[in-house]
Amino acid sequence: MPQPVNQVIAGLNILPEAPSPELPSAIITPINIKPVMLNRWQSFWAMRRIRFSLFWLILIKLRNPLKAVWAIRQLIKIRRRYLGDFAYKKVAKVDNRYFYEYNTPGWPSKAFDDYHLAELNRLVPFEQKPYFFKNVIIAITKKCALRCEHCFEWDALNKKEKLTTHDLQAIVQQFQAQGVGQLQFSGGEPLLRMPTLISLLQTAQPGTDFWVLTSGHLLTPEHAQSLKQAGLTGVTISLDHVDPHQHNLFRGFSSAYDWVEQAAANANKVGLVVGFSLCATKAFVTEQNLMAYARLVSQLGGVFIQVLEPKAVGHYAGQTVGLAAAQQKILEDFYTKLNYYPAYHHLPMVVYYDYQRRRAGCAGAADRHVYVDTDGNLHACPFCQKPAGNMLEKGVENALGKLRQTGCPVV
Structure with a gap:
């Protein structure tokens, strides 16, 4: 059975740096939360922008449009092998960044660019890293x-x-x-x-x-x-x-x-x-x-x-x-x-x-x-x-x- 807060916390050897756990004075059921999931049309255009950005990032590294297209296709094959035989359809926008997969960094960001360049480097090694x-x-x-x-x-x-x-x-x-x-x-x-x-x-x-x-x-x-x-x-x-x-x-x-x-x-x-x-x-x-x-x-x-x-x-x-x-x-x-x-x-x-x-x-x-x-x-x-x-x-x-x-x- 669930234990009361004071009984559980009392048994903890909390480190000095840890704050003293306290229950909030009131629990508020969230209402009127601003939607974060984009609609189908917004998601479509967001993914178009993300893909163009990714293509341009890869093109700069490979300096060859044909190789860049090939690399994009290989990245898609890898993704579909793990995630399923579908294209990404959904995008969420939070704090001016776009998110479409849980373990992929949000775009635009250095984390997004670095992650995808590292995946590219597995396929077409272009630098020692x-x-x-x-x-x-x-x-x-x-x-x-x-x-x-x-x-x-x-x-x-x-x-x-x-x-x-x-x-x-x-x-x-x-x-x-x-x-x-x-x-x-x-x-x-x-x-x-x-x-x-x-x-x-x-x-x-x-x-x-x-x-x-x-x-x-x-x-x-x-x-x-x-x-x-x-x-x-x-x-x-x-x-x-x-x-x-x-x-x-x-x-x-x-x-x-x-x-x-x-x-x-x-x-x-x-x-x-x-x-x-x-x-x-x-x-x-x-x-x-x-x-x-x-x-x-x-x-x-x-x-x-x-x-x-x-x-x-x-x-x-x-x-x-x-x-x-x-x-x-x-x-x-x-x-x-x-x-x-x-x-x-x-x-x-x-x-x-x-x-x-x-x-x-x-x-x-x-x-x-x-x-x-x-x-x-x-x-x-x-x-x-x-x-x-x-x-x-x-x-x-x-x-x-x-x-x-x-x-x-x-x-």
């Missing part, structure tokens, strides 16, 4: 007030922190030196280390979009504004059911759903991109629930829905939580309809990693994605908990090379 990551997740804290049913960091929660702010700055610097289009801060609950988050954002170099993966806890108006000013691009808020009571049960906390609504409203107000993350359990996956979820996310101002299949790790270790093939098919249909069918154009975009993995193999294992846990250990992904090395030790390049060779095991 470090390996480039599409997405990196760094768990910056073990602290969390929740007791989530599916938590993959369950065994590390609420123990003494190992990574200092300086350590985390060094890790971010290493990945930026390698090249990373999007870097996500997770936990635990990363907002329990607000001073560290602000420091990481302020000391980072341009060329990366930064996101926070959060339960919504402590995403107050003041924190949202501070994070935006420091350089945060967006937040991904965990929401695991359309029914508030069921979400609270899943998260083991009586106010978890209220935090979601408040966080979404606060993030939207300051111009952060808002995504939502769903652990799609056996009990939840029906077409009716998924469509209700999409409508709720739309009402909360969400741009993206990240669908995660449950894995038997962390708090789910030893349990039979994997989805049946029929439920995976329901999720795949949901992904296809919301992303590409005109009738669903007004609803958020969906990212579904297991669908991509089944189509084309995993892009984790330091190919394009990698995960760093709360001790600084490198993993192929959050669910493949077999450390390949530590970011604070020598030989990080060897550890990354080992991950690329062994690949991401199917969990």
